[in-house]
Amino acid sequence: MHDQIPLTRDLVLIGGGHTHALVLRMWGMNPLPGVRVTVINPAPTAPYSGMLPGFVAGHYSKDELDIDLIKLARFAGARVIVDKAIGIDLRARTISLKGRGPIPYDIASIDIGITSEMPNLQGFAEHGIPAKPLDTFAARWDVYRKEAKKPRVAVLGGGVAGAELSMAMAHALRGKSAEVRLIDRGTALTEFSETARSQLLKSLKEARVEVIENADVVEVTADAVVLKDGTRVPSTFTNGATGARPHGWITETGLNLYQGFISVGPTLQSSDSHVFAVGDCAYLTHAPRPKAGVFAVREAPVLFHNLRAALSGGTFKGYQPQKDYLKLISLGQKSALAEKLGTAVRGPLLWSWKNRIDTGFMEKFHKLPTMAQPKLPALVADGVRAVMGDVPMCAGCGSKVGRSTLRAALADLPSSDRDDVRYVKGDDAAVIKVGGETLVMTTDHLRAFTHDPDLMTRITATHALGDIWAMGAEPQAATMSVILPRMSSELQQRTMAEITSAAADVMGRVGAVVAGGHTSVGSEFTIGFTITGRTAGEVRTIEGAKEGDVLILTKPLGTGVLLAAEMRGLAKGRDVLAAYQRMAEPQAVASRILASEARAMTDVTGFGLAGHLSGICEASGVGAEITLANLPVLRGAEELIAAGVKSTLWDENREGAGGVFGAQGPRFDLLFDPQTSGGLLAAVRADLADEMVRKLRLCGYGAAAIGRITDTPAIKVI
Structure with a gap:
C-alpha cells in the first residue's frame, strides 16, 4: 500500500552514528x-564506539x-550514498559531497561524531592515525597488530x-615484546574521581x-614521537586520542556553533x-553534557519522533539528558572499571556486564x-502462489525473462531481406550499414535494485554500453527511458537531475552524447x-569461435546472488558495495584490447556465464x-550461493544453458547466476591469450x- 503513496519529502541523514542507526531501525518498523x-x-559500515x-x-x-548501513538501509527502505559530506547550503537546502553532486533535502539530520585528527601537529597527518573516525583507525590497527614484528x-x-x-593495544600485542606508552601534555585521567583515577592508573x-x-609533543615521525625537550619516544604506530574535535566543514555551514559543535535545543x-x-557533533544548549555514547543512544527516540x-506537521518532543551516567571502562584484558557518583570498582564481572x-x-x-510480506487475497488464480514464490523477485538482470522463453519468442520474428541490417540470433545489438x-544499435533497461538514482543510472548505462563494447564498437549516442515511482513534481525534478547528470557523465567519459x-x-x-555505436572495422559477434581458442572473462561473477542476498538482508554491506563498484566499471578499454583479436565476443549479463x-x-x-578454479568471483558470492541463496532467475538460466556437465559445487552454480553489467567474454587465439590477460x-x-x-x-566443467 505504501508503494502507491507518492513521495513528497526528502529526509537526509548525514552520518551513520549511533543515533541515526537506531532511527533507521525504528523507521524500518514504522x-x-x-x-x-x-x-x-x-x-558502508559504521563502527560501534563502545x-x-x-x-x-x-x-x-x-x-x-x-x-x-547498507543492510540497515534496505530494512528502512532508504538509500545509502557512500561518500563524505563536506558542506550544507541552508538557503538552497542541499548537501555538498566530496565525490558527486549536491543532494537536496527538506529535512536533514547530522550525526557525524567527532574527529581526533591533529592538523597542527607536525608529521601527524603523514605518520599518525587518529582514533576517530573509527573505521579508518580500526582498519589500520588490524593490519599493524598482525604484521608488526x-x-x-x-x-x-x-x-x-x-x-x-593503550590498555587494549598492550593486551593485543602481548607476547611480542611490545612497548606501549600513553602521553599527555598535562595530568592523565583528570575527568575521573580520585578513586577511579587511582584504579585506572593501577x-x-x-x-x-x-x-x-x-x-608537549612537537612532532611525529615514522619511528618516534618527538617531545618539546628533544626526547624521542619510539613509536611505529602513533595514535591520536586527544579528545573531541569538531569536523572542520561544520564551521562553514552558517549554523550556530559552540566551540565548533552544532548548537541544538531540546527538540534537537x-x-x-x-x-x-545529534551525538558528539552536537552541543545541547539547554543541558550541556560530556561527549558520551549513552546520550546519543537516548536521543534516538526523540529524534525519530521529531523528524516525523x-x-x-506534527508536534515536537523535548530531550532532557540524565545528569549522571554509569561509565564502564575496558581495561585491556576481559576486565572493566565501573564509575558513577565518585564510586569506582573493577573486575572481570564488570567486563561481562559491559559485554x-x-x-x-x-x-x-x-x-x-x-x-511480514504483504498477504495475498484469500482467493487468487491458479499458479499465482507458484509464480510469486517465497522470496522477493530479484531486480537488475535477475528480473529478466529467461533465455529459453526469450529464444522461443525471438524464433517467431519474421526474417528480413534488407541488406543494410544484420542481426545474429543471440547477439544483443544489431549491425546497421x-x-x-x-x-x-542496442537497447537495455533495468528494474532498480537500489534507491539511489545516481548509482542506478551509472550501473544501467554501463550495463547497456556492454552490448556496444561486446561488438568492438565505440559508443556514439544514447537516449534514455525512465519510469519514476509516483512522487511530487519537486522530487521528480530532483530525481531526474541526478539521473541526467549521471547519464551524461558516464556517456561523456566514453565519447557518447x-x-x-x-x-x-x-x-x-x-x-x-x-x-x-560505430566501428571502422568488422564488428565482433558471437559467431566465429574456433577449437583451441582461450576464453577470457573481464569481470568477476556473483552480482546476481549478491543482489538477491542484499534484498533479503543476508549480504554484507561491504560486499554489496564492491559489487556495485564492479557493475559501474566501464569496459571501453577492455573492448579495445580484446576486439582487435577476438574471434567471438559477448557480454555476460542476465543469462549468466553458461547461458x-x-x-x-x-x-x-x-x-x-x-576451469572452475580460474573463475574470478566477487567477495561473498561463493559463500552465499553455497548457503542456498540464488537469484529468482537461476532456475531458468540453468535450464536455458543446455548441456553443461562436470564438476559441481558453489562455483558451478555461479555459472548460471544472472549478471548485471557483467564482463566481456571473448574467444581468442591461444597464443595471444596470456598477453591479453x-x-x-x-x-x-x-x-x-x-x-x-x-x-x-556441450560445456564441460572441470
Whole structure:
C-alpha cells in the first residue's frame, strides 16, 4: 500500500552514528509514507564506539564491531550514498559531497561524531592515525597488530579514550615484546574521581603501559614521537586520542556553533529548523553534557519522533539528558572499571556486564526484525502462489525473462531481406550499414535494485554500453527511458537531475552524447538506454569461435546472488558495495584490447556465464571447457550461493544453458547466476591469450582465462 503513496519529502541523514542507526531501525518498523530517506556516510559500515577497545584488544571481530548501513538501509527502505559530506547550503537546502553532486533535502539530520585528527601537529597527518573516525583507525590497527614484528605504540591523549586504547593495544600485542606508552601534555585521567583515577592508573601499570605526563609533543615521525625537550619516544604506530574535535566543514555551514559543535535545543533542532544534529557533533544548549555514547543512544527516540513531526506537521518532543551516567571502562584484558557518583570498582564481572550491554546493542542491527510480506487475497488464480514464490523477485538482470522463453519468442520474428541490417540470433545489438559506415544499435533497461538514482543510472548505462563494447564498437549516442515511482513534481525534478547528470557523465567519459529520451510514472523505478555505436572495422559477434581458442572473462561473477542476498538482508554491506563498484566499471578499454583479436565476443549479463557461452558455442558450432578454479568471483558470492541463496532467475538460466556437465559445487552454480553489467567474454587465439590477460590486468580489470573452446557441442566443467 505504501508503494502507491507518492513521495513528497526528502529526509537526509548525514552520518551513520549511533543515533541515526537506531532511527533507521525504528523507521524500518514504522516508516512515514511519502518520505524518501537518504543516508550519507563515508563507508558502508559504521563502527560501534563502545566495542572499539574490545576490538583493538582482540575480543571482537570487525564484523561484530560494525553496524552494516547498507543492510540497515534496505530494512528502512532508504538509500545509502557512500561518500563524505563536506558542506550544507541552508538557503538552497542541499548537501555538498566530496565525490558527486549536491543532494537536496527538506529535512536533514547530522550525526557525524567527532574527529581526533591533529592538523597542527607536525608529521601527524603523514605518520599518525587518529582514533576517530573509527573505521579508518580500526582498519589500520588490524593490519599493524598482525604484521608488526617489534611493536612500538604511542597514544597521544591521557583521557578515557587514550587509556582504554593503550590498555587494549598492550593486551593485543602481548607476547611480542611490545612497548606501549600513553602521553599527555598535562595530568592523565583528570575527568575521573580520585578513586577511579587511582584504579585506572593501577590498571595501566598492570597492563605494562608507560604513562608519560606533562609532555608537549612537537612532532611525529615514522619511528618516534618527538617531545618539546628533544626526547624521542619510539613509536611505529602513533595514535591520536586527544579528545573531541569538531569536523572542520561544520564551521562553514552558517549554523550556530559552540566551540565548533552544532548548537541544538531540546527538540534537537539547530538554528535552522530544517536541520537537526545529534551525538558528539552536537552541543545541547539547554543541558550541556560530556561527549558520551549513552546520550546519543537516548536521543534516538526523540529524534525519530521529531523528524516525523517535522515532515508531517506534527508536534515536537523535548530531550532532557540524565545528569549522571554509569561509565564502564575496558581495561585491556576481559576486565572493566565501573564509575558513577565518585564510586569506582573493577573486575572481570564488570567486563561481562559491559559485554552483555554492548553485544545486546549490536544485536539490534545484526538481527533485524523480519517484517511480514504483504498477504495475498484469500482467493487468487491458479499458479499465482507458484509464480510469486517465497522470496522477493530479484531486480537488475535477475528480473529478466529467461533465455529459453526469450529464444522461443525471438524464433517467431519474421526474417528480413534488407541488406543494410544484420542481426545474429543471440547477439544483443544489431549491425546497421549507413552510407558505407557500420553502426551497431542496442537497447537495455533495468528494474532498480537500489534507491539511489545516481548509482542506478551509472550501473544501467554501463550495463547497456556492454552490448556496444561486446561488438568492438565505440559508443556514439544514447537516449534514455525512465519510469519514476509516483512522487511530487519537486522530487521528480530532483530525481531526474541526478539521473541526467549521471547519464551524461558516464556517456561523456566514453565519447557518447545523451540525446534526450522519454519518461513515465509507474509502480517502480526503471531506467533504460538505447545506444548506437560505430566501428571502422568488422564488428565482433558471437559467431566465429574456433577449437583451441582461450576464453577470457573481464569481470568477476556473483552480482546476481549478491543482489538477491542484499534484498533479503543476508549480504554484507561491504560486499554489496564492491559489487556495485564492479557493475559501474566501464569496459571501453577492455573492448579495445580484446576486439582487435577476438574471434567471438559477448557480454555476460542476465543469462549468466553458461547461458552466454552457450550462445557463442551454438552460433560458432563448437563446445567449451571451463576451469572452475580460474573463475574470478566477487567477495561473498561463493559463500552465499553455497548457503542456498540464488537469484529468482537461476532456475531458468540453468535450464536455458543446455548441456553443461562436470564438476559441481558453489562455483558451478555461479555459472548460471544472472549478471548485471557483467564482463566481456571473448574467444581468442591461444597464443595471444596470456598477453591479453596481462594487458587487461594492467588496466585494472580482474580478467582471467577461464577455459577453452572444444569441438564437443556441450560445456564441460572441470
